[in-house]
Amino acid sequence: MFIDRVLRLNRMILEPFDLETVLVHLRVPIIQHLISAISGSIQICWVFLVTNINSTSMC
Numbered sequence: 001m002f003i004d005r006v007l008r009l010n011r012m013i014l015e016p017f018d019l020e021t022v023l024v025h026l027r028v029p030i031i032q033h034l035i036s037a038i039s040g041s042i043q044i045c046w047v048f049l050v051t052n053i054n055s056t057s058m059c
Helices: 002-014 019-058
Strands: none
Touching: none
């Protein structure tokens, strides 16, 4: 059967790529991007707060 052949081919292709390992490999960069984005936004907010405090104290 053609369908059996396709399924067997899919299994041969997909067996090395275990779903869990693929998810782990995908999850790590996503978490790193999230952490860097969050830390970047915190730094921007911190600079904004510090400059605002300085400008208000100058006035």
